[in-house]
Amino acid sequence: MTLWFLRGLSRGVVTTRYPARPDQATALLPTPPAFRPGAIGPEEADQLAALCPSRALKREGAELVFDAGACTACGRCEQASPAVRESGHFELAATSRRDLVKRIPLKPEAGR
């Protein structure tokens, strides 16, 4: 046991200070996408929705509905569209399932 005691002393503290202080290890985590409003056209939105493996994206009229709860941050949509980028949000706990559902306005139809 003395062996383990000394090992522990020599290692020092590794514990994160989160939530008191931010932890830079969170920078490594994959995070859900964020969308540039009004930059995605309807058919591109449909493509994105079709691309999403966890059905987190769907188009409702002129809005792209993004369900952050269903999103697995796989990054497929970010690869597919320049208007989608990693959001960097990892603190996503919600007290209501509906708070995780986001609506992003799409690019208005051309020629209207």
Next chain:
Amino acid sequence: MNKDQDPLPPASTRDPMPSGEPAEAAIQDAAGELRHRIASQFGRSLHIRTLDTGSCAVCEQEIRLLTAPHYDLHRLGFFFTPAPRHADLLLVTGPMIRAFDVAARKTYEAMPGPKIVVATGACALGGVYQADAFVHGSVGEVLPVDVWIPGCPPSPFALLQGLLVAVGRLYEKVSSLPFEVAG
């Protein structure tokens, strides 16, 4: 082996999650009130029982890591307990397999009130699996969920934040996040 376990009762018939607005709202109010009671009662010492309803074993790994030196859940006053009798919070992973209805309900009913249910991971939130003969598709179908933690898997940081939100020691942010980027 079927001799050993009785056929399970039919799955609960609550309508899927994001719909059903008024009932939803009522549940949320109740949940909020409950969270305040909990924060006042044991905001600094809370015992957690986990429940795997069909996860792919990765959420479990992340939950185990919560007690690892890097995260050390105990410093925040959270403790894991194997007995639901002593548990205040139920941490549920997986898409809620129908073969697991009985076990899930029993575990929930074995917990003394006030109790919190936290759904963990994209499966539990209805992401990966659609409802079908095998799974309900979301924990919300069977248990009254108070806090939802997205992610596949939710990292220990996300879990910490979720737990702190569940006991009202952090305010949840996501409702104010637009998931929109400028430029």
Next chain:
Amino acid sequence: MNTLIWCYVAAGGWVLAALLAAAGRGGRPWLWAGCAVSALAGVAAIGGGVSAVWQGSTPVVSAGGAGAAAASVVGTLQLQVSSLAGVFAALLGLVAVAIACYAVRYHEPGPGTGLYLASFNLAFLACLAVLAAANLVTFLVAWETVALLCYLMILRSPRRVEVASGAFWFLALSEIGFVLIVAAFVILATKTRSVELGVIAAHAHVVPAGWRDAAYLLALTGFGFKAGLVPLHVWLPEAHPVAPADGSAFLSGLVVNLGAYGIALFAFRLLPAEPAWTGLITMGAGALTAAIGILYALTEHDIKRFLAFSTIENTGIVITAFGAAMIFGAYGQRDLWAFLLLAGLYHAANHGTYKTLLFLEAGVVEHATGTRDMDRLGGLVHRLPRSAIIAFIGTLGIAALPPFNGFVSEWLIFQGLFQGFRTGSHLIGILIVVAAATLGLTGGLAIYAFVRGFGIPFLGMPRTRQAAEASERGQPVLGPGLLAVCCAGLAIGAPAVLLALSRAVGSVTGVNLRPVLLPGNLTVIPAHTDFSGFSPTYLAVFLVAVTAVPVLIYLAGRPRSVSLAAPVWDGGMVTFKPRMQYSAMTFSAPTRVTFDALYRPSVSLRRASDDPAGRSGPVHYESEVTPVFERYLYRPVIRAVEWLADFVRPVQSGDVNLYLLYVFAVILIAYLIGALT
């Protein structure tokens, strides 16, 4: 009122009861009448015992007057209830009352029952005669009668082969014991030229030491067969299960105690000045018996065999106390000598009460469920609530837990043994403490064994349909209930009991323990004021009060807390099954592993999963304990006897002429001897 009159009343009552039972051929009203008379006779016996204890030994009375007694030594019937015997007489009365109350409901009316109860009442009578015997002829005749009547009782349902064999074990071993007892008596009688116990006791000092010790050891062995000293105990686990419930209750509650009485008779009344080493042998035998008894009890799942082994353990404790007393006596510690005798008697009485109770309840369980196998019972506390409560009291008593009686007497015995250092000899002191330690182990294992013995049948889930559908309608309750009350009374009323016992012991040993033992105010101070003291009465009151506290707290806290009813947490299984609870044998598995040198368990295992494909399925696991003494001690003896019998057979050819020749030869020889002398 005179002791002997009580005893005459009791004797008459039992004779009458026997006649009623026999004459009525077991008709319902006759049954009732017989049992009522028998119970009243029991009450009379209690009175006789108590008065003998209180007033000291009665004078010797001879049937046919003192003259006749002087005239022919051998032929007369001489009676005297010594205060030592009084203790056992009172116990006899109690057991008789309880059994009478029990038997009237337990037995179906019928001719078999009539004869059975007749022999039963005669057995009571014979026991009383043993206790009241003043000369050895009376004693031996009565003793033999007890053995024969018990044999008949065990043979209640002789069609089953194990009944016959169990009864035979009992009879064979009692006969061997009888021969040894006769030998012991003959030695004393020839050396003291008297057959009267009183005279023998008075002239014991003239007997040469060697003969004295020989006589004592013969008596110890002879009575040891009845008392169940290891390795002479084998008849108990064979005979008890096959006898009817009240029969085995009688065997354990009284007949075994008669063996203890016999040993006490020799050790304290007839040969009070035995050297220390005989005491050591006695104590060692007692301690060994106690430990072995309880260890075997832990491996039994037949309730009655289990109780039989626990009987062996309890007599072991009594004999240990007697042995230690003899040692102290030999070292001149007369206070401790008397005190340990007293403690031993107390424990004998306690054992008589709760063991009778437990056997009677075992009978109730067997009647209600049709099995004695613990592993086929379970959950009976819901089906047989009354029996459960009564059995629980008996269990607390036998597990020596306060506030019940087993605790008091075992505590006294321990206190006595802890005085070992007062012998002055270090070796002896150490040996006595070792015996105390053995009894400590025994006590611990006894609690373990009776947690099992009560918990497996009465608690948990029913393991079979019979257990689930058991009902106690029409089951006897009065007899066991009476004994349960006595279990409490013997503990709470301990000061009174000790007062009486100290008088009895005083008249045997001439030591007046009272001033030391009972300084008043209900406290008991065993042995020495500077050592320890306690009050069973206050303890009982205190414990009851303590149990009230949580109830009060619950009642006080009730309005503030809401209670949530949820099923037992079973890990989320769909159904919880009876096979998922500890069984009698698995509960005691740790001891089987620890003491396997003694048990030599043999395991047989059948499991579907041994199939090469790793298919899982049914499992059957048996772990049987080797009966060491039967196999390695008795079986060779039996073989030897059979071998000898082969040589004797020609003598008994069955040819009448040959037998006539024998008769002629005998007469001739007798005549020649007569002529020559």
Next chain:
Amino acid sequence: MTAVLPARFELEAAELARGGGRLADMFAAGQDPVTLHLVWALDGERRYVITSCEISGEEYPSLSDLAPAAFLEECEIYEQFGIRPANGRPLNRVVLPPHAGPGFPRLGRQPEQEPAELRAAHTVGGHAFEFPFGPVRQVGVESLYYGLVTSGEEMVDLYLFTWHKHRGLEWRLQGQDPRAALFTVERAEGLSAVAMGWAFAAAVEAAAGLEPAADVQRTRAVALELERLYNHAAATAALCAATGLSVGQSAAEIVLEKLLRLNAAAFGHRYLFGVLDTGGTRRAPDAEVLRTELPRVHDELRRAASALLATNSFADRLEATGIVTAEQAGRLGLVGPVARASGIAIDTRLTQPSPPYASHPPAIAVRKTGDVLARFEVMQDEAAESVRLIGELLDAGTASGGTEPPARAGSGLGWAESSRGEALAWVRLDDRGQIARARLRPASVRNWRGFDDACRSQNVFTDVPIIEASFWLTVAGMAR
């Protein structure tokens, strides 16, 4: 892939078994007639052979008699397709839950009204009792039901209910596009996402007749070895937890967390989800981070392991616990560290090498004793070997990207050596390139069947958690 006539089916199998063939997997496909597929691993000849046979009617010649390893597959095939071995011995319930009625989705036809004697009943007789454990077990472990039959001290028998977590993945995959299906396959057994994903992707590529570029294959291998590393670290932590040595657990968990962060830094995901793609990989590793960090982290693991072996309270619990003999391992077809710890040197990286392992062969660790300690040592040696391999592979160059497999009919087998052992996948694509039938066989499917034997070999029931940790299997992989 050779088709066999029903007449010669049993003969063929017997021949292969006698010729040292290892029955790696057995599954059924199609409906009336159902086709049985047997995957034989010819470890000597460094290849797999698939024999298939059309079964008409209810029964087929029992294979578990000549290759006992086939038993659980026979049970599964009965539950899914309703055909059963002809030997009439009772079967166990493997995947489908007891309430799976007529309307329940199956891969094939549902079984007819099943004969009562077809299910082995679990009854406990004599002086033993069943210690029920689960399905809701300790904190932070997967749901699983043990029936622990014990005489009070020692284990008499143990059986498992693994169907609680069956999610019907193979049923889900039918009709999906392989590329999208990979997302689900990764989540079949999350702790071996790369191995399972690689096996599946390789199967699809074999079916489509596609050969990914070497550097892409090396990327996959790097991910696979990283996965092996973190799994062995996690197993070490679990062993410490099972033996109650919390200091050792902390040490191992620190390494584990560092490895996971390294995964995230190198591939963008702590558990390497989303690395693979059919026909290639989605991401390439950050070689620099790996080169600098990995040796340091592994050194920490190595020192932790040596300190553990120097701690008696740990090492003594491992020695002679949960022994799996070579005979058992071979008979039940165990794979991975469990098999290697009992002296069976099978490792698909060596015995059925696919690129890049053909050019970067690993040195595999083997022990003879087959107890928990042997498994622990094998894992530590493998971890060291993985670090060496990663170095080699990075030097040889890695890349992401790949080519979309062409949409054409075909079938193929793919495999990868996960940290638990040989992971297999088999797919049949219809002419639109969609999945007609996909078979996933993670290593857990194989090794759970050795678990109860390991527990039964003269252990007391407090050893079970230790043995489970040393197997380091997932229920998700078994039930999928």
